[in-house]
Amino acid sequence: AIMGMKTMLLSLKLLVMASVVSAMPMQMVIFQRGTECFFEMVDAGEHLTMSVFILDGAELRATAFLEGPVAPLNVTSGMTFQAAMDQYDQGIRYGLSIHHQEVVDFEHMSDKSLEGEDDDDDNVDAFMTGMDDDTEMEQTPENIELMKKRAAEKRRQLQMARQRARDARRRREQKRKERLAKIRDEGEPYQKTLIAQSSGWYRMCVRGTWYQITTEMELRKSSEMGGVDPDTSHVYTYEKKQQLExxxxxxxDTASQEEGIKDEDFEKTREQLRKLRRLLSEIQNKQQTERHRLVVHAATNAHSHSRMVLSSLLETVLFMLVTGYQVYTIRKWFSSGGSLLAR
Structure with missing residues (x-):
């Protein structure tokens, strides 16, 4: 009976997800060590973007992952879909698969590895200083030939040192760009975009930690949202799609069928409407980002206050224990001293 209920709920979830998930972010309550998932039918070559923002919880931290295909496209019921997912979890793959997993933490978003980055370039000047000086050698034909060979070897080693320095700078700059790309501004959700390698059902899941959390989850695909935003490299959001439409x-729309309206005036009006629509969209995005930022700040302050109260309580208990031990020690000392005086 329980398996049948799970199958029926999964079928209803698939029916709803196929039409709703890609439209608006959904708020989900994830219990301790629980997992909530979204599913989406995707064709090969499509872009998939998962978006996660943690709104509430004793710890604004979770594990988000996007993977698939977890089931082929020809599944016809919730039972066959569940069986296909079980086989996927056991290692069976339905074509070329993708898997991305990352721990998202909205209380500690800064990358400390960017601070105090060491410069590991090869010191070419020190290398040149450490080379042997041949100026004091006697100018004989044998020594001149030897000096030429040493000079050629010096040039070769110097070129290698400079090349290593350039490669080190290039690698360090690439790592720095990758780390900077992972840093999000406060209030922005975590987003990750992948390209589906094979057609099938894909899933995006968020797994909680030891605390209950409330999240906003969204899974968007390029075929429904109109493509990929060149500014963010993620699939268009629902608001952006509506703006483009x-x-x-x-x-x-043109003014050719209306009398008394010039094309120039209509074009100016249309341009002003575009500006107003873009301005309205920017205001809405900033309001949402500010709301998220306030949520994160409130949760961070509450967690800091809880830690401070707990720390103060532990300090008070420790102080009382130490004080009690001191009183006990002094009383014992006086009692032993009094008995000695009585003798």
Missing amino acids: EEKLLDE
């Missing part, structure tokens, strides 16, 4: 309708 409205701008497209404005471009298709």
